[in-house]
Amino acid sequence: MANLSATMKNFCTLEQLAEGRTALHRLHPLAKLAITLAYAAAVISFPIHSLSALAPMAAYPLLGMALSETPWQPLLRRLALTVPFVAMTGLSNLLLDRQVWFYLGALPVTGGLLSCLSVFIKAFLTVSAVLLLIATTPLADLTSQLLRLRVPRVLCLQLMLTYRYISVLLTEAEQMYTAYQLRSGGGRGIRMRDMGPFLGQLLLRSYDRADRVYCAMKCRGYDGTYRAGTLPRLTVRDAAAAASLCGAILLLRLVNLSLLLGRLF
Numbered sequence: 001m002a003n004l005s006a007t008m009k010n011f012c013t014l015e016q017l018a019e020g021r022t023a024l025h026r027l028h029p030l031a032k033l034a035i036t037l038a039y040a041a042a043v044i045s046f047p048i049h050s051l052s053a054l055a056p057m058a059a060y061p062l063l064g065m066a067l068s069e070t071p072w073q074p075l076l077r078r079l080a081l082t083v084p085f086v087a088m089t090g091l092s093n094l095l096l097d098r099q100v101w102f103y104l105g106a107l108p109v110t111g112g113l114l115s116c117l118s119v120f121i122k123a124f125l126t127v128s129a130v131l132l133l134i135a136t137t138p139l140a141d142l143t144s145q146l147l148r149l150r151v152p153r154v155l156c157l158q159l160m161l162t163y164r165y166i167s168v169l170l171t172e173a174e175q176m177y178t179a180y181q182l183r184s185g186g187g188r189g190i191r192m193r194d195m196g197p198f199l200g201q202l203l204l205r206s207y208d209r210a211d212r213v214y215c216a217m218k219c220r221g222y223d224g225t226y227r228a229g230t231l232p233r234l235t236v237r238d239a240a241a242a243a244s245l246c247g248a249i250l251l252l253r254l255v256n257l258s259l260l261l262g263r264l265f
Helices: 004-017 029-044 051-067 072-080 083-090 092-096 111-136 139-148 153-183 192-219 236-254 257-264
Strands: 100-104 107-110
Touching (some): 029 111, 029 139, 029 236, 051 236, 072 111, 083 092, 153 192
């Protein structure tokens, strides 16, 4: 709770990054969405023990960050949030698969260790691709494109409202934490005995704030229908770029580039 200001700043960073003017930012949202889905599907489809074949797949997020001038620090901070969830899945493989595949010196490498590393790498690559999509595409454009793809309107509405309300929730929490600090005599953090009332008050204040936001939306003509914004037409250049990148991703999936380079050198 002591870093709410930094959390708020980091949350707004992706929205600011999405307003860039690089070639990747200007690419049509449909093209970027197709590339991201193709990349995620290719990464997930790799056999669970094929670590060497996964290595070249890191080229897409790395090159994408370089071309879009996206700093790596905000993305790494968000990737760190996924570590506990991935760990619960990956670390269990260490106990379930104890068959030794090979030895590194005197250290046995089991199938569970390989599959655990594979889960971590796949999660890192797929989440990086999704974060790169969000960092280069405004959410309004992304939801508008999802509507064009016949994604249920209510899901797009929930996605937009949830994303927008997170900043409101963080603002409420920051105000409450500032008030708590002014009344706590300079203590650091929130005492455990006060955590329950603090979270309860945050829930009540958030509910009240959400009601005021909804009333403001109704006063401005909101009738429960999510209306998508206008998007530019998909150009031949955008389609060619998407087809080229999807083809390159498919090639990396079908050809073990690491193995070929190892045979050459």
